[in-house]
Amino acid sequence: MLADGSVVTWGDPHWGGDSSQVKNQLARVQQIQATEEAFAAILEDGSVVTWGDSDWGADSSQVEAQLARVKCIQATHFAFAAIRLDGSVVTWGIPDYGGDSSQVQEQLVGVQKIQATRAGAFAAILADGSVVTWGNAEGGGDSSQVRAQLVGVQQIQATRAGAFAAILADGSVVTWGHPYFGGDSSQVREQLVRVRQIQAADRALAAILEDGSVVTWGDPSWGGDSSQVREQLARVQQIQATAQAFAAIMDNGSVVTWGESSGGGYSRQVQEQLVRVQQIQASAYAFAAILDTGSVVTWGNPEYGGDSSQVRAQLVGVQQIQATDRAFAALLEDGSVVTWGHPYYGGDSSQIQTQLDRV
Incomplete structure (x- = not known):
């Protein structure tokens, strides 16, 4: 999104990189959301414009009349769910994976927030704190076994592989979905008290407690086991995740990582540079940290954004970083954009660079 509310797209043309057919409609855009192969943009008047692969949510013609006064859109890999101002919900995309x-x-009715697993399930928090789920049952769409526990829900987080975790008003946590990928938290249930925030990787979850300590569960190899760094995980302020690993920012601006080493769980090579970290963003396989100086430190899979050496000199005065699965885009203080990572996934913006000078 540019400053004037117009939109510039790049990358695989069939998966949303080509928005030429809807370019004239993309004015005064307020928010953009994405499935695996399509985009949906909310305009200033609350209407919605979609583009990309028609089967994966780009074709919203069947619900077009209902897509009015939309305030928020959430997405699985396969479908979109839009919350309207009156708290009702409109869905479209692949039916069995959240589109129906x-x-x-x-x-x-009275929907406040929606969360989604990439595996094809949605979970909606209603005004009374209860939860409604739909979509792929194995991916979290079936919450019948824990429905009675889902009372006073404050926040929901989801793993991409198919599990949800809900924080209740008393700080306890209820989980459901694929048991190995975070849906079963029975082994750490007694530790999940006074939880203030949960972050999710593809197959694991990490909860920050009120005292700044961290509890993890799910696939051990992909971040569910943090035992090797448990003593370092004190006074944690924020956690970010790739598909396979977690990175925690401490209150002194240092960073602790764990999980699959090739996916960002190993940061020893840049550990000395990770000081006074303000913010961390993640692709599916790499991390990018913004320091208080406005410079950037990256690690993880080199091909997918972990190596930013070719653009390091340009990464000055960075204000914000966003990521696709395998590439990063940094917004600088002068409004220009720098990209790196896999060129096919957005890491190469050279063809539209002149348009990225007024974002």
């Missing part, structure tokens, strides 16, 4: 909410439509 007809079986729970009457329950979707």
Whole structure:
């Protein structure tokens, strides 16, 4: 999104990189959301414009009349769910993976927030703190076994592989979905008290407690086991995740990582540079940290954004970083953009660089 509310796209043309057919409609854009192969943009008037692969959510023609007064959109890999100003929900995309909410439509009243697994399930928090789920049952769409526990829900987080974790008003946590990928938290249930925030990788979850300590569960190899760094995880302020690893920012600006080493869990080579870290962003396989100086430190899979050496000199005065699965884009203080990572996934913006000078 540019400053004037117009949109510039690049990358695989079939998966949303080519927005030429809807370019004239993309004015005064407020928010953009994405499935695996399509985009949905909310305009200033609350209408929605979609583009990309028609089967994966780019074709919203069947619900076009309902897409009015939309305030927020969430997405699985396969489908979109839009919350309207009146708290109702409109869904489209692949039906079995979240695009069809007809079986729970009457329950979707007063919806406050929606969270999604990439595996094809949605979870909506209603105004009374209860939860409604739909989509792929194995990916978190079936919450019947824990429905009675889902009372006073404050926040929901989701793993991409198919599990949800809900923080209740008393700081306890309820999980459901694929048991190995975070849906089963029974081994750490007694530790999950006074939880203030949860972050998710593809197959694991990490909860920050009120005292700044961290509890993890899910696939051990992909961040579910943090035992080797447990003593270092004190006074944690924020956690970010790739598909396979976690990175925690401490209150002194240092960083602790764990999980699959090739996916960002190993940061020893840049550890001395990770001081006074303000913010961390993640692609699926690499991390990028913004320091208080406005410079950037990256690590993880080199091909997918972990190596920013070719653009290091340009990464000055960085204000914000965003990521695709395998590439990064940094917004500088002068409004220009610097990209790196896999060129096919957005790491090469050379063809539209002149348009990225007024973002």
